[in-house]
Amino acid sequence: xxxxxxxxxxxxxxxxxxxxxxxxxxxxxxxxVQGVVNLVFPPYISVPAAVQALNGSNIYVGVQxxxxxxxxxxxxxxxAVMAAELCSWTIIGHSERRMYHHETDEMTHSKILxxxxxxxxxVVCVGEQLAQREADNxxxxxxxQIQRGLASLPAEKLKDIVIxxxxxxxxxxxxxxxxxxxxxxxxxxxxxxxEMYGASSAQDLRILYGGSATAANIAAFMESPxxxxxLVGGASLKPEFVQISRIIAESRR
Ligand code: PEP
Numbered sequence: 001x002x003x004x005x006x007x008x009x010x011x012x013x014x015x016x017x018x019x020x021x022x023x024x025x026x027x028x029x030x031x032x033v034q035g036v037v038n039l040v041f042p043p044y045i046s047v048p049a050a051v052q053a054l055n056g057s058n059i060y061v062g063v064q065x066x067x068x069x070x071x072x073x074x075x076x077x078x079x080a081v082m083a084a085e086l087c088s089w090t091i092i093g094h095s096e097r098r099m100y101h102h103e104t105d106e107m108t109h110s111k112i113l114x115x116x117x118x119x120x121x122x123v124v125c126v127g128e129q130l131a132q133r134e135a136d137n138x139x140x141x142x143x144x145q146i147q148r149g150l151a152s153l154p155a156e157k158l159k160d161i162v163i164x165x166x167x168x169x170x171x172x173x174x175x176x177x178x179x180x181x182x183x184x185x186x187x188x189x190x191x192x193x194x195e196m197y198g199a200s201s202a203q204d205l206r207i208l209y210g211g212s213a214t215a216a217n218i219a220a221f222m223e224s225p226x227x228x229x230x231l232v233g234g235a236s237l238k239p240e241f242v243q244i245s246r247i248i249a250e251s252r253r
Contacts, residue, residue: 002206004222004252005162005229006245007039007123008236009064009091009210014042016049022237023053029242031057036229036249039089039123040236044078047086062089065097066120068110080111080118090115091231093149094125095168105148112149112161121160123231124149125210126189130169138167142185143192150196158197162206163189164231170211172233179220182209186226215243222251 014022019042030038038059042050050061067077083090092115093108108124115122126145128138142165153161165185170177177185186207194202209221210231221227229248235241 002228004248005037006248007231009233010042016046019046019049020053033245061087064091080114084118090120091123108149116157123162125164127166146192158201164208164210166210176212183224183226215240218247
């Protein structure tokens with residue numbers, strides 16, 4: 001059975017002090033939720049505070065991005081090896097990185113390789129924009145992101161890959177995808193992964209839904225056996241994240 005995941009992408013929110021306060025406020029309740037992997041992704045500057053606040057708990061800390069470079073004259077960058085000194089997960093290819101920082105699938109691909117090499121597990125984000133959905137192009141767009149972004153990964157590292165299907169039009173808009181749409185995209189993602197890495201790896205692959213996920217709508221997504229949890233933005237900044245984690249865990253009991 002695939003252990004589900006509740007992941008919180010904090011984006012550009014909560015500096016070190018707010019990180020410590022927020023995590024101290026949810027830590028004990030979140031730790032009690034069994035049968036789910038809880039992940040939080042604070043901004044880089046707040047990662048040490050998160051690690052400290054969660055020390056001894058079963059809640060994992062990750063970063064929101066890693067550099068495609070390993071070292072050198074790349075001002076403002078942080079390498080996967082550096083991130084791995086503090087934490088064990090990273091998000092890669094979030095649509096906000098693709099949109100505002102012009103990340104291509106090729107960059108996503110090299111970041112994934114760097115992260116896996118450094119021992120980080122990756123939540124790789126894929127998803128179509130509204131115009132692409134309206135043009136009936138969602139499947140081709142997302143399949144291409146997977147084929148290019150996840151090409152030629154070492155077989156022994158596939159277990160460290162999680163895919164988050166995040167339709168761009170659903171992120172931060174309050175307009176979540178329907179369960180059926182998310183489910184059929186997850187099925188498609190699994191079949192593309194199966195073509196690349198075989199049926200058994202695809203069966204083990206965890207696929208998350210992301211895009212305006214809340215405590216009010218997450219149960220519906222979890223009714224789908226294809227969806228293994230959520231990547232949550234806005235609602236992960238509130239105690240609501242604990243409820244989301246609980247609902248995800250209960251859905252698989
Ligand atoms: C995200 O940032 O990955 C996300 C899904 O955001 P939100 O839940 O706020 O739509």
